[in-house]
Amino acid sequence: MGRLLRGAVADLTPLRESADYRRIWFGQGVSSIGQQMTAVAVSVQVYALTGSTFATGAVGLCSLIPLVAFGLYGGAIADTVDRRKLGLIGSAGLAAVSAMLAAQALLGLRQVALLYLAVALQGAFFAVSSPARSSMIPRLLPAEQLPAANALATVSMNLGMTVGPMLGGLLIGAYGSQAAYLVDTVAFTATLYAMWRLPAMRPDGAQHGRRASVLDGLRFLREQPNLRTSFLADLAAMIFGLPRSLFPALAVGFYGGHADTVGLLVAAPAVGALAGALFSGWVSRVNRHGVAILAAVIAWGLSIAAFGLTSGHLWLGLALLAVAGCADTVSMIFRNTMMQVAAPDEMRGRLQGIFIVVVAGGPRLGDFESGTVAALTTPTISAISGGLACVAAILLLAARRPAFLRYDARHPSP
Template structure:
C-alpha cells in the first residue's frame, strides 16, 4: 500500500517518464538545457553592453524590434522546413550557425572600443536562425514520446527553462561584473559546441514529405488550419498578452537602479525563472487537469496581477517576490499551451503550426521590450511595469469571454497520433 508521503510526492513532483522511455528525448532535453545556459549569458551581456554604451532604456528595448522582422520571416519558413525535411538536420545545422555567431560576438567584445550596431545585427541574425530552428525542435517532440506522456514532456521541457533561468542570469551577472562581456560570450560558444554533440547523436526525425522541395506558400495551409481552431488562436493571444504586457526584462537594468540595488540585477533576471522552477518542481498536478484552456487563461491573469503588483512593491525583496509569482504563472501557461498544441495538431501540420507558435513566442517578448522601453522612457520604470500588468490582466478577462472555445477546451476530446486528426 502506498504511503501518504509517497502519494504526495507523486502528486507534486514532475513525471519523468518521457526522460526514462526515450533516448532521443533525453538528448533533446540535455542539448536544449546546455544551449539555454549559454544563451542566457549572451542575452544578459548584449543589453548590458547596450545600456553601458547608450544609457537609454529605449535603446535596450529596441533590441526586441530588431529581432521581430527576422523572427516573422524566418519563423514562417522554419515551419515549412519542419514539415518537409528532417527535423533533426534543421536543428543541428542552425545550432552550428548560432555557435559561429556567438564566436563573432566574442571577437567583437574583445575589441578595445565595441560599438552598438554589431550588437543589434547579431540579435537580428540570431532571431532569424532561431526562427528556422524552433519549429523543428517543437514539432519533433510528439514523435519522440508517447501521446500519454506529452503533458509530462512539456513540463520537463519547461523545467529546463526554469533551471537555466534561475542559475544562468545570476551566474552571468557575476561573470560579467568580474570578467566582462567577452567571458559571457566565451561560455556561450562552449555550450553551443556541447549542444551540437548531443544533437548529432540523435536519430533522424524525417518528414513524411522529405523528398519534396519546401515551398513557403505551404505555410498558408498551416495558417488556414490554425484559423479554423479558435482554441489555438486563443492560446496564441494568451501568450501574447503575457509576453507583450507582462515580461519586463528590458526594464531590469533600470529597475535595479530605481531600487538602488545595482548589485541585484542578476536576481531580477532570475526571479521569474525561480518562480517557474518552483512551479515545475511541484507540477505533478498538471497531468490530472483536463480543462487545459481554462488554465491557460487563468495563468495569464496571474501573470498580469503579479506584474502589476511589482510596480507598487515597496522594495527589492517585494519586487522579487512579485516577479517570482509571475514566473510561476508563465510556466503554467507555457506548459498547458504546449500540451494543447502537441495533443491536437496532426503531425503533417505540426511544423507549420509550430512556425506560428514561434512567431507568437518570439514576437511577444520583442514587442514587449519595445513597449516597456518606450513607455519607461516617457513615464518612468514603475509606470511601464504597472501598466503592462494591468493590460495583461484585462486581456485575460477579455479572452475568457471572447473565445469560449479556449475556455471550454478539454484534453479528453483531443487525441491525435502522428497521422490522426483530432477527435470530434
C-alpha cells in the same frame, strides 16, 4: 508524505523512457546556459565600446527582426524537410556564430557593427532551427508524456536564464568576454551530438519535399479556434500584463533602490517560473487544458496588478512577481502541449514558427504598452491597469470562446 512530494515535483518519465529526448533536453539546457552567457557578453562589449544605453538596447532590436522574419519561414521549412537535418544546420550555425564572437574578442576588433551582425545571425539560426526542434518532440514521446516534457523544457530554459547570466558575469569579470563566447561554442557540442543521434524526422506523408506556405499556417490557425485562443491568451498576458520596462523606474521611485533592485525585479519572475516547472508533477493529471491556460493567465494578471500596490515593500513585490512567473510557466506548459497534440504533424513546424513570433514580439509590445501608459500616468497606474486589462481580456476570451473551456486533452481538437 513521500508519495505526495513525488507527485508534486517535475515528472521525469520522459527523461527515463526516451534516450533521444534525454539527449535533446540536456543539450538544450547546456546550450541555453551558454547562449545567456553570450547575451551578457555582447551587451557588456557594446556598452564598453559605445558608452551608450541606446546602442546596448539596439542589440535586442537586431535579434527581434530576424526572429520574426525567419521564425515564420523556419516553421514552413520544418514542415517539408527532415527536421533532424534542419536542427543540425541551425545548431551548427549558432555554434559558428559563437566561435566568430570569440574570435573578434580575442583579436580585439572593437567593431560594434560586427556584434550587431552576429546577434542578427543568431536570431536567424535560432528561428530556423527552433520550430524543427520543437516539432520533433511529439515524434519522440507519447501524447500523455507531453505535459511533463514541456515542464522539463521550462526547467532547462529557466535554469539557463538564471544560471547563464551569473556564470557569464563571473567569467567576463575574470577572463573577458572571449571566455563566455568560447564556453558557449563548446556548449553547443551537446546539442549537436543530440541531433546527430536522432533518427530521420521527415514530415508525414505527401508533405515531404513539397513547398509549405507560411500563409497556409496562418490560415490554419485562423480556422482552429482552440489553438487561436491559446495564442491570444498569451498575447493578452504579454501585451497588457508585462511590466518589465517599468522596473528601473519602480526600483528607484517605488522601492528606493538602485541597480541591484532592478536585478532582483528582473530575476523574480524567472525564479517563480523555475519553481513552477520544478513542482509540475501534477500537470499530467490535468485534461482540461483550456481552463488551465485561462486560469493561469488570470493568476498572472492579478499578481501583476497586486505588484503595482506594493510601494515600499520590496519583498512582497518580488514574491508577487515570482507568483506571476509560476503562473506563466503553467500557461506555457499547457499551451505548448495543446499545440503539439491538437495540431497535425504537417502543420507543427509552421505553428511553432508563429509561436516564436508571438513569444518574441509580445514582450516587446508589452514594453511599449507599459512604458507608454507610465509616461501618460505613473508607473504604478501602468502596472495595476496592465494586470487588470490582462484579466479583462481573458474573461472576454472565455465569454467569446466557451468551447475553449471544454477542451479535453483526451479528445484534442484544434
